[in-house]
Amino acid sequence: MIAGVFWLLPIGMHSLPEEGLYASCIGELEAAEINAYQRNSDRRLAGFSRIAARVAASTIVEDRVRPNEWAFSRTTAGARLLRAPSGLSVNIAIADNEHILVIYATLGHSVGVDVELWERPSGWRDIAERFFSKPERDLIQRFPDKKSSDIFTILWTGKEAIAKASGAQLVDYLDVSLIGPSVKCPYTLQRKGATYEKWKIQWLDIGSNLVASCCATGGSHRIPEIMSCDWIIDQLSFLENM
Amino acid sequence: MTLKKLIADVLRIDESDVTEESSSKTLKAWNSSRHVELVMAIEKHYKVRFGSAEIAALQSFRQIREMLTKKDVVM
DSSP states (O other): OOSEEEEEEEOOGGGSOOTTTTGGGSOHHHHHHHHTOSSHHHHHHHHHHHHHHHHHHHHHTTTSSOGGGOEEEEOTTSOEEEEOTTSOEEEEEEEEETTEEEEEEESSSOEEEEEEESSOOTTHHHHHHHHSOHHHHHHHHTSOHHHHHHHHHHHHHHHHHHHHHTTOOHHHHTTSBSSOSSTTOTTEEEETTTEEEEOEEEEEEEETTEEEEEEESSSOOOOOEEOOHHHHHHHTGGGGGO | OOHHHHHHHHHTSOGGGOOTTOBTTTOTTSOHHHHHHHHHHHHHHHTOOOOHHHHHHOOBHHHHHHHHHHTTOOO
């Protein structure tokens, strides 16, 4: 088995399978979540992202579990997991923005991902002022406008990734500080001045004006692999013959 | 600007996609990041302030409208 995979999937509506094509792979609860989306494009992307997550999980266990055998589940805290009938579980994180889908899957470590545009909305300074810690605000203010906006985005995506890994909403994690007790230890998360949680965080400029962040409670970050939607679909082609 | 238009602008979707039933569970664009941006935009536009628990609870068009009504905002 391998430690984990970190996939970037360039997506376009033309490359996503139609709704229901892989329905046999998706459980009832998942289908309900996907079908709750109003827009066809949202349903197709949500369906495809869950398929890609299953293929990622099967890759980690070297295909000892087939993609259609995984079931989506959540930790007691609410973070995503894929469980095999044997009880084996893979931690999974999914994010998408514009034309990129990011999948991060590992064995044995909580993981989170986020992908955001580098361009921030006009109110980003207000958000930082209201929610970010003092060391974070100080860091943002130390730089000229464009650079400070980039630092805001980096901190924002990091918080979002950690919130996802923790099964929480971003709003619950905006007030944590990504700047640890020492500048040399930036990957230590300080929450409300008391509790420390150790996270490994990595940021990647993935092009197309997008930045991705990934975090994990342990293990080693892998170099992201750029996958194609067609490859994912090929991995599932056996389902059509079932 | 209507509440629907405000939501659509922040989520970068068509106004027609924002309905009475719209929520973070029905619109993929209504993700965790956009949610914070949306709350800040609503606060600025309607000159109100939400507490942390209220921010977390504002997960649908209806909940936002009800919360604004509770705060005596005329929409």
